[in-house]
Amino acid sequence: MLTTRKRVLQGLDRWREAGWVTEAGAGEIRRELSAGHPLLNFSNTLAILGAVLIGFAAMTFVAANWSAIPRLVRVAMLVSALWAAYGGAGWLFSRGYTKFGEAAVLTGVGLFGANIMLIAQMFHLDGNPNDAVLVWACGAVLAGFAFRSAPSFVAALLLFGLWSAWETSQLNNVHWWFLPAWGLTAVGFAAIRATKSYYFSALALALWIVVSSFVLPGGPYHEIPIICGLIGLLLSAVVGHLGQEADEVEHLLRYFGAGLVFVGLMSWQLDDPSLQVLIALAVVTLVGLIGAMAWAGKVDDRKLMWLAYVGFATELLFLYFKTIGSLLSTSLFFLTAGVIVCGLAVLAMRLHKRSEQATKVEVAS
Amino acid sequence: MSNLIDEISTGWRRPLHSFLDRIGIWPLVVVVALVQTAVLGSMIWDRVTLLKTGREVVVDVVPVDPRSLFRGDYVILNYAISQIDLNDVEGEPKRGDVVYVTLEKPSDGNAWAPVAAVKEKQVQNAKHQVVVRATVTGRSSRQIEETKERVKTLRLKYGAERYFVEEGKGKVIEKQITDKKIQVVWAVNASGTAAVKALMVDGVRVYDEPLY
Numbered sequence: 001m002l003t004t005r006k007r008v009l010q011g012l013d014r015w016r017e018a019g020w021v022t023e024a025g026a027g028e029i030r031r032e033l034s035a036g037h038p039l040l041n042f043s044n045t046l047a048i049l050g051a052v053l054i055g056f057a058a059m060t061f062v063a064a065n066w067s068a069i070p071r072l073v074r075v076a077m078l079v080s081a082l083w084a085a086y087g088g089a090g091w092l093f094s095r096g097y098t099k100f101g102e103a104a105v106l107t108g109v110g111l112f113g114a115n116i117m118l119i120a121q122m123f124h125l126d127g128n129p130n131d132a133v134l135v136w137a138c139g140a141v142l143a144g145f146a147f148r149s150a151p152s153f154v155a156a157l158l159l160f161g162l163w164s165a166w167e168t169s170q171l172n173n174v175h176w177w178f179l180p181a182w183g184l185t186a187v188g189f190a191a192i193r194a195t196k197s198y199y200f201s202a203l204a205l206a207l208w209i210v211v212s213s214f215v216l217p218g219g220p221y222h223e224i225p226i227i228c229g230l231i232g233l234l235l236s237a238v239v240g241h242l243g244q245e246a247d248e249v250e251h252l253l254r255y256f257g258a259g260l261v262f263v264g265l266m267s268w269q270l271d272d273p274s275l276q277v278l279i280a281l282a283v284v285t286l287v288g289l290i291g292a293m294a295w296a297g298k299v300d301d302r303k304l305m306w307l308a309y310v311g312f313a314t315e316l317l318f319l320y321f322k323t324i325g326s327l328l329s330t331s332l333f334f335l336t337a338g339v340i341v342c343g344l345a346v347l348a349m350r351l352h353k354r355s356e357q358a359t360k361v362e363v364a365s
Numbered sequence: 366m367s368n369l370i371d372e373i374s375t376g377w378r379r380p381l382h383s384f385l386d387r388i389g390i391w392p393l394v395v396v397v398a399l400v401q402t403a404v405l406g407s408m409i410w411d412r413v414t415l416l417k418t419g420r421e422v423v424v425d426v427v428p429v430d431p432r433s434l435f436r437g438d439y440v441i442l443n444y445a446i447s448q449i450d451l452n453d454v455e456g457e458p459k460r461g462d463v464v465y466v467t468l469e470k471p472s473d474g475n476a477w478a479p480v481a482a483v484k485e486k487q488v489q490n491a492k493h494q495v496v497v498r499a500t501v502t503g504r505s506s507r508q509i510e511e512t513k514e515r516v517k518t519l520r521l522k523y524g525a526e527r528y529f530v531e532e533g534k535g536k537v538i539e540k541q542i543t544d545k546k547i548q549v550v551w552a553v554n555a556s557g558t559a560a561v562k563a564l565m566v567d568g569v570r571v572y573d574e575p576l577y
Binding site for chain 1: 370371377378381382385390391393394396397398400401402404405408409412416439460461524525527528529531560561
């Protein structure tokens with residue numbers, strides 16, 4: 001798929017010839033697009049990758065438990081490395097190399113974790129590994145706020161997730177403390193306007209909701225993700241009415257709301273309900289997905305369209321395996337599904353034609 | 366993009382950014398590095414104090430050898446007191462509950478043995494007794510050899526189940542200890558936290574842990 005940048009560059013000459021864009025305007029657009037050069041982005045990505053690798057190097061160095069160096073010296077080495085990483089970050093920030101500075105901050109966060117592991121190893125600490133991860137995550141949050149660094153907040157959210165997964169498996173119940181921790185990183189992302197990380201943040205919350213619906217005593221409660229998803233979709237509609245300003249948030253709520261509803265419906269069907277309930281759920285799921293496709297077409301949202309396609313294929317495959325009694329019944333199932341979908345396609349085309357005519361009338365008048 | 370979140374957060378985002386801008390990058394570097402170093406330092410301090418001042422308790426072990434992904438080789442210390450008879454336990458502790466186990470030094474032999482376990486926090490004052498904090502990990506049962514009778518037991522974790530060794534040394538130590546009697550010396554503080562202080566082979570203290 002072409003990136004927006006490429007598509008604009010390709011269309012620019014055509015638009016200039018057609019007189020939609022002036023010569024000067026085209027030059028300005030080119031200049032702005034080349035500011036975010038792919039090679040520059042690539043070098044930033046490499047810097048972050050390098051930071052992650054250095055973090056792993058420190059951790060495996062700890063793991064080797066090399067007794068040739070006394071352990072106090074090892075602690076001193078890793079703590080000095082931590083200071084050097086943050087110092088380096090300060091130097092890079094002051095020189096204007098923001099992205100490289102962020103990579104250095106991430107290295108510092110990784111070294112903080114390696115230090116915690118080293119101390120646990122030195123004293124044969126086994127008490128509660130989750131507590132160690134929590135301390136590490138808090139260190140990452142501190143670095144995130146101080147240096148206004150999105151990668152640190154991402155690291156913190158990953159660590160909070162690990163901590164919560166650990167606690168959930170021990171408690172065998174919902175781990176509510178994930179919510180304030182998640183909120184802390186969400187505030188961090190909003191504070192530094194790390195728009196790309198909003199999706200990651202939403203994904204983490206959605207995962208927590210799904211896991212919680214399973215581990216809640218007396219569960220699984222498949223209604224929980226469905227209700228949460230519907231609330232998300234409702235909020236998305238409300239935000240949509242606030243005007244174009246709220247675009248990103250509207251999309252976020254739309255994708256994760258729809259995703260949660262789908263996951264809830266799927267897990268319910270996988271939970272061996274009675275035949276009537278299964279049929280009802282399958283119909284609701286398929287109708288919902290077709291509705292999502294129609295909506296995606298109306299608001300021109302390609303991502304939602306693809307999500308709905310994938311969901312539709314998943315549901316059909318699931319039903320195929322569920323009904324696989326005899327080949328004859330499976331064939332009948334596909335025939336029915338095919339006829340329904342074809343009918344819907346015809347309906348969709350008619351609606352499209354009607355709306356096109358309506359627009360033509362509008363333009364003419 | 367994201368103007369809704371922008372609008373909501375403008376109120377507090379501006380003071381935060383101007384605050385950070387006013388401080389400047391170098392003081393921030395020092396604050397982050399210093400806070401993280403202090404956290405690490407306090408972790409070390411906690412453990413050193415425990416090892417220095419905690420009461421010494423000797424317990425029997427049964428070792429196994431796994432490997433920790435990030436922390437290298439270690440020996441899992443499965444203690445003889447990791448399973449205690451349910452008859453010694455007061456109340457009905459569930460998995461994940463904290464219990465306080467009273468260990469007593471028998472007049473014959475050096476290994477301490479459990480005499481009671483309760484859910485309420487205990488004060489340790491008797492000289493021949495010590496209270497250790499443990500977490501319940503499940504229930505089990507074991508057979509008494511003489512009577513062939515099965516007794517119900519409670520499985521416990523003391524938070525001192527790992528002994529880290531240099532990469533590759535785990536197997537060597539394990540081989541060494543298969544036919545020898547292995548014991549661990551714990552340091553136990555007033556709140557009942559136990560830490561591994563030394564390893565004993567056939568009643569002789571080897572691998573005494575340096576404090577740093």
